[in-house]
Amino acid sequence: MSKRILVTGGAGFIGSHLCHRLVLDGHHVLCVDNFFTGKRENIADLEAHSRFELIEHDITTHFSAEVEQIYHLACPASPIHYQYNPVKTIKTNVIGTLNMLGLAKKTNACLLQASTSEVYGDPLEHPQKETYWGNVNPVGIRSCYDEGKRCAESLCVDYHRQHNVPIRIVRIFNTYGPNMHPNDGRVVSNFIVQALKNEPITIYGDGSQTRSFQYVDDLVEGMIRMMNNTDNFIGPVNIGNPEEFSMTQLAQTILSLIPESTSTIVSKPLPEDDPKRRKPDIGLAKEYFGWEPRVPLREGLEKTVSYFRHVVMD
Ligand code: NAD
Ligand code: UDP
Numbered sequence: 418m419s420k421r422i423l424v425t426g427g428a429g430f431i432g433s434h435l436c437h438r439l440v441l442d443g444h445h446v447l448c449v450d451n452f453f454t455g456k457r458e459n460i461a462d463l464e465a466h467s468r469f470e471l472i473e474h475d476i477t478t479h480f481s482a483e484v485e486q487i488y489h490l491a492c493p494a495s496p497i498h499y500q501y502n503p504v505k506t507i508k509t510n511v512i513g514t515l516n517m518l519g520l521a522k523k524t525n526a527c528l529l530q531a532s533t534s535e536v537y538g539d540p541l542e543h544p545q546k547e548t549y550w551g552n553v554n555p556v557g558i559r560s561c562y563d564e565g566k567r568c569a570e571s572l573c574v575d576y577h578r579q580h581n582v583p584i585r586i587v588r589i590f591n592t593y594g595p596n597m598h599p600n601d602g603r604v605v606s607n608f609i610v611q612a613l614k615n616e617p618i619t620i621y622g623d624g625s626q627t628r629s630f631q632y633v634d635d636l637v638e639g640m641i642r643m644m645n646n647t648d649n650f651i652g653p654v655n656i657g658n659p660e661e662f663s664m665t666q667l668a669q670t671i672l673s674l675i676p677e678s679t680s681t682i683v684s685k686p687l688p689e690d691d692p693k694r695r696k697p698d699i700g701l702a703k704e705y706f707g708w709e710p711r712v713p714l715r716e717g718l719e720k721t722v723s724y725f726r727h728v729v730m731d
Pocket of ligand 1: 429451490491668
């Protein structure tokens with residue numbers, strides 16, 4: 418059945434894919450974004466659609482609309498962007514999430530919080546299960562994001578316990594795909610853009626740190642299934658691809674997909690508080706809504722490389 422759905426951060430990388438999918442599924446989508454990191458181009462083809470509405474708005478200030486579901490994604494996600502104005506990042510996570518929970522309470526909408534694997538910090542448990550409480554530095558350069566997202570999760574469960582607001586919490590692991598910002602400093606976009614421009618591939622540290630990368634379509638499917646799960650399972654639930662790769666392996670895979678590249682690999686200092694390993698346990702997502710990722714890394718990277726070929730050439 419067609420629903421009225423609000424997507425905050427809908428002009429960003431993940432939000433734009435979600436908006437497209439929800440419109441395609443027959444829903445009315447209200448996209449709210451302040452365009453800090455999001456781009457109009459990401460949703461340009463939707464703007465004329467009768468079931469799509471775009472509102473330029475900053476969620477740290479009051480917002481009201483009649484909606485049935487809220488996918489709450491607004492928050493810069495790459496370290497360069499969230500560290501640009503850390504106080505604003507915390508405001509977006511705390512005040513912005515409070516505003517959205519207030520809206521959910523008023524309209525009795527279900528709010529899905531886009532949380533993150535960063536709540537596990539530099540994890541001492543591997544792979545990470547949702548029961549793990551994390552190893553986060555509360556005063557480090559990543560804490561505006563990590564602690565902001567942890568506080569947002571607390572707010573969600575407290576609105577649920579105290580006010581019966583329907584919520585869902587998904588902990589998203591590293592995600593990649595078309596519409597990623599070419600200069601946001603994340604590893605997949607960095608390596609692809611560097612390889613396409615024949616610039617050195619910058620591996621931070623010795624390249625042995627690992628991440629588990631999921632293609633954006635898999636994530637969108639997982640978020641929609643979690644939102645609509647009929648067990649009223651609120652999570653938190655990990656959504657990620659458990660295949661784990663080192664940054665050296667990632668660089669080599671990307672170079673093999675761009676055989677004409679003359680890029681070489683160079684080493685740069687490892688950023689402060691950079692987690693050493695990350696891999697989700699996805700047992701809960703499988704159990705509650707039968708989800709697991711379908712797109713292998715190589716296949717997803719091929720699609721992403723082809724997107725960036727256009728971006729880099731234009
Ligand atoms: P993104 O930066 O591309 O998108 C974030 C969007 O939120 C942008 O369109 C931005 O303009 C908007 N925004 C930021 N602050 C806002 C504010 N105050 N008011 C209104 N809009 C605001 O990032 P993304 O990769 O698409 O991430 C989306 C969500 O998913 C974020 O909440 C992020 O924390 C979460 N997440 C992403 C990843 C990942 O690998 N990409 C991993 C874990 C969690
Ligand atoms: N990284 C890297 N080279 C880059 C950008 C990132 O080696 O040009 C490393 C980074 O230090 C981290 C991993 O890649 O260990 C993933 O970084 P990203 O910022 O994409 O995600 P996050 O650290 O938030 O998981």
